[in-house]
Amino acid sequence: MNAASTGLSELTYPALRDSVGLPRLLPDRAAGGPATYFEHLARHGQLPGCGRDLRRRRQLIETVEQAGLTGRGGAGFPTAKKLAAVAAERRRPFVIANGTEGEPASAKDKVLMAREPHLVLDGAVVAAEMIGARRAVIVVHQAVREIVDAAAAERRSAAADRVQIEIVTAADGFVAGEASAVVHWVADSVATPTRTPPRLSERGLDDRPTLVQNVETLAHLALIARHGAPWFRGIGTLAEPGSTLVTLTGAVRRPGVHEVEIGMPLAAMLDLAGGASAPPAALLIGGYFGTWVEWDAVAGLPFSVAGLASLGARPGAGLVAALPIDACGLVETARVTRYLAQESAGQCGPCVFGLDSIACELGALAGGRDFDLSKLRRWLGQVDGRGACNHPDGVVRMVRSALDLFSPEIDQHTMGWCSGTRASSVLPVPPRPGRSP
Amino acid sequence: MTARARLEVDPIACDARGLCAELLPELVTLDDWGYPIVHDHDVPAGLEGLAAEAVRLCPTLALRLERRRVVRSQPVAHSSAGRP
Numbered sequence: 116m117n118a119a120s121t122g123l124s125e126l127t128y129p130a131l132r133d134s135v136g137l138p139r140l141l142p143d144r145a146a147g148g149p150a151t152y153f154e155h156l157a158r159h160g161q162l163p164g165c166g167r168d169l170r171r172r173r174q175l176i177e178t179v180e181q182a183g184l185t186g187r188g189g190a191g192f193p194t195a196k197k198l199a200a201v202a203a204e205r206r207r208p209f210v211i212a213n214g215t216e217g218e219p220a221s222a223k224d225k226v227l228m229a230r231e232p233h234l235v236l237d238g239a240v241v242a243a244e245m246i247g248a249r250r251a252v253i254v255v256h257q258a259v260r261e262i263v264d265a266a267a268a269e270r271r272s273a274a275a276d277r278v279q280i281e282i283v284t285a286a287d288g289f290v291a292g293e294a295s296a297v298v299h300w301v302a303d304s305v306a307t308p309t310r311t312p313p314r315l316s317e318r319g320l321d322d323r324p325t326l327v328q329n330v331e332t333l334a335h336l337a338l339i340a341r342h343g344a345p346w347f348r349g350i351g352t353l354a355e356p357g358s359t360l361v362t363l364t365g366a367v368r369r370p371g372v373h374e375v376e377i378g379m380p381l382a383a384m385l386d387l388a389g390g391a392s393a394p395p396a397a398l399l400i401g402g403y404f405g406t407w408v409e410w411d412a413v414a415g416l417p418f419s420v421a422g423l424a425s426l427g428a429r430p431g432a433g434l435v436a437a438l439p440i441d442a443c444g445l446v447e448t449a450r451v452t453r454y455l456a457q458e459s460a461g462q463c464g465p466c467v468f469g470l471d472s473i474a475c476e477l478g479a480l481a482g483g484r485d486f487d488l489s490k491l492r493r494w495l496g497q498v499d500g501r502g503a504c505n506h507p508d509g510v511v512r513m514v515r516s517a518l519d520l521f522s523p524e525i526d527q528h529t530m531g532w533c534s535g536t537r538a539s540s541v542l543p544v545p546p547r548p549g550r551s552p
Numbered sequence: 553m554t555a556r557a558r559l560e561v562d563p564i565a566c567d568a569r570g571l572c573a574e575l576l577p578e579l580v581t582l583d584d585w586g587y588p589i590v591h592d593h594d595v596p597a598g599l600e601g602l603a604a605e606a607v608r609l610c611p612t613l614a615l616r617l618e619r620r621r622v623v624r625s626q627p628v629a630h631s632s633a634g635r636p
Contacts, residue, residue, distance in 0.1 A: 310564050463563035468585035497583040503564050 136350050138374045139358050140334050141230060149262045152269040155233035162237045163340055165244045166277065175245050176202065179336065181344035183356045188213060188292070188329030189402070189432040191420060194336065197326060200316040202246040204324035210251040210278075211301060211320065212239040214259070214330040215285035215292035218402045219454075219545045221434045223360035224330050226372040228259040231334065232266035236280060238333025241340045243278040246326055250279045252301050253330075257284045289403070289458035293504045294327040295319075296460070307460040308504035329432075331360050351377040355419045359433055363388035365541045366395055366439035377430075378417040385437065393439035397520060399542070401431025403451055404509025406516040407444060410437075427516065436542055443535030445524050447542050448517040449474070449481035454544040455510045466507040469498035473514060483528050492518070557595045557617040559603055561588050565614035572615050575606040588615075 142158065144150065150158070165171035180195035201208045212235060216224040228235055239251040255263045260282070267280050286306030290296055293308045298319045300306040319325025328336075335357060339347050348356040355377045361384065364370045368389030375384055381398065385391055395410040406428035416422045420429055438444055456470035473494050479486040499511045518525070524534055559579060561572075568586040578599060580588045595603045595617065607615045 310562055464566060464568050464585055464587040465563065465583060468587075469583070472584070494584065497589065501563060501583075501587070501589070503562075 137358055137376060139338055140227060140234060140331070140360060141372070141374045144230075149230055149232050149266065150234075152233055152266065152273060152275070155231070155237075159234070159237075159338070159341060162241060162337060164241065164277065167247075172202065172245050172247070175241070175340060178344050179245075179339055182339045182347040183344075183354075184332065184335050184339060184347065185355070186329055187331035187335070187359060187432065188294075189404070191429070194328065194332055197316060197328070198242065198245055200314075201324045201326045204317060206323050208246050208248045208324035208326060209320045210239055210243045210246070210248045211297055211325060211327045212251060212253045212330050212333050213292060213294065213297050213327055214253065214255045214263075215297055216256055216432075217285075217287075217289045217292040218432060218434060219289070219543050220364050220436060221362045221402060221432055223362050223372045223433055225256050225258050227331055227334060227360060228255055229262055232259075232263050233270070234334040234337050235330045236263075236266060236270060236276075237337035237340075238328075238330075238335070239280065240276045240278045242326060242328060242333060242336055246324075248278065248326070250281065252320070253280060253282045254285045254297055254301065255282060255330075260284050288460075289455060290460045290504065290506050293506070295504065297327055298325055307462055308502075308506070310503040352417070352419055352421070354421055359418075359430070361418070361433040361435060363435050363437075364543075365399075365435075365437035366391055366393045366442075367437055368392045375418065378419045378422060380415055381418055381435070382414040384418055384435065391437055391439070393441060395437040396440040396442070397438040397444055399436040399438065399447075399513070400428045400434075402434040403455060403513060403542075404505070405429075405431050405434065405513055407438075407448070407513070407520045408516070409520060438541055439537070441535065441537045442541050443481070443524060443533050444517055444521040445477070445528060446481045446533070446535050447540065448514060448521070449477040450540060450544055451542050452477050452510060452514055455506070455513075459506060460504070463502040463507070465498050465501035469494055469501070470507060470510055473498065473510070477514065480525065480528055483531055483533065488518075488525065557600060557603065557619055558593045559590050559595050560593065560616055560618050561590060562614045562616070563587075565612045567612045567614070569611050571609050571611070572606045575609065576602055579603070580606075 165175055176195055176198045184194040185191045214224045214228055243251045263282055270276055283301055286300045291306040296306050296308045299309050302320050315325045315327055351357045358374050359377050360374050362372050367385055373387045397407050397410055398413055399405050399407050408426045408428050423429055453474040456474040459466045459470055461467055476486050476491045495511045495515055498507045500508055572588050573580045573582045579592050580590055583589050607617055
């Protein structure tokens with residue numbers, strides 16, 4: 116994926132004005148381009164460290180626990196638990212900041228690193244100090260590599276950090292962002308998931324305990340270290356405090372990345388993107404491993420784990436794609452599924468053969484050819500949970516939600532017509548040069 | 553409390569040879585592509601011998617019996633040739 120295909124240049128930045136203390140991660144700055152180290156310090160102040168003070172390390176991890184920060188890479192795991200697990204290991208650990216963002220429609224990590232690289236580097240440094248690591252590897256999408264390199268150079272010349280920062284360009288590919296694949300990439304330049312256990316917190320990079328955190332999570336961590344837990348909990352919901360970055364795409368007037376308070380109603384979120392550009396029929400929430408939900412059912416619901424649970428959806432890594440009424444959800448799903456099948460790391464049989472079979476059957480359904488719904492459902496059941504990583508599970512989740520939500524369209528396709536009238540597709544799927552389908 | 557043996561397949565190592573399903577049809581069946589689905593990971597006492605036999609005979613060493621705490625085994629070797 117090159118810089119152009121990430122759509123980075125087309126992204127609009129959020130209009131910033133909020134009574135609730137936003138923005139936190141993405142402040143509006145008069146100057147374009149990334150925040151310099153000087154600007155960063157002027158805005159946020161010095162990063163409090165803990166050096167080798169074990170008591171202070173424990174306090175900081177406790178602060179993160181009280182803040183209730185969860186991972187922003189998609190799984191939503193409590194960050195303090197991960198920190199504590201790695202800190203408890205005897206051997207010296209590593210930190211890996213994961214900015215791979217292999218999801219083709221998602222841009223929030225790239226935008227964050229392009230605008231506030233020092234917040235992410237701060238987060239990696241403070242995480243390293245919390246767990247006693249001396250080295251942090253920042254894995255960045257190539258679209259923002261130069262920006263992060265420059266930021267790291269600024270810090271070196273300012274002798275800002277006691278932690279050694281190393282920058283690695285992320286691998287291409289959907290599965291490259293999976294935590295064990297990131298470790299594998301950094302260690303061996305092979306971006307395939309490895310089988311767990313053992314957990315990465317026990318044995319990751321160079322067989323050492325390894326903390327892999329999404330870059331947005333680390334940016335929040337950098338602010339929690341400065342401002343404390345009550346500040347972090349000042350917005351969001353009681354159970355899910357804080358703000359989160361979202362990528363709003365599809366049928367919205369101004370697709371882009373926004374920082375929202377957790378619990379914001381979906382309809383209000385779409386307004387941040389200038390509102391729907393065509394009446395929405397459905398949303399795909401949580402990315403390509405996410406869940407299709409009906410627009411009318413979801414519009415008033417809060418964007419949070421609790422708010423979306425009733426529809427079987429979850430925020431994931433914050434991608435929300437609006438499907439306009441003139442597009443066919445089956446056609447979109449079939450195209451994305453074919454892409455995801457091609458993106459299998461090619462290691463586990465059920466993923467390699469199962470996803471291909473599922474994509475073929477969906478392609479037949481979308482194209483109005485003969486297909487077998489019961490066979491498709493059987494395959495979804497057989498593939499679910501059968502890989503070394505959650506790639507097959509994620510695809511199954513998304514396809515199942517499509518079959519449920521778009522069942523009227525399935526009937527239409529069976530009778531030989533399709534409700535989709537638009538020529539262009541809604542969900543982006545990158546081309547894969549050099550790879551046969 | 554004694555630890556029950558758990559039957560696990562390493563999906564990366566597995567190459568769909570299918571011996572496990574032949575030896576342990578009570579616990580393992582094959583999916584539509586010939587890969588094993590373990591229906592019951594907890595091996596009943598009466599089948600432990602057969603399960604151990606299946607583990608020994610797996611040509612790709614993908615099948616294993618795990619007891620309670622997971623053994624800190626070497627990570628599975630990978631090659632880039634595994635990518636399609």
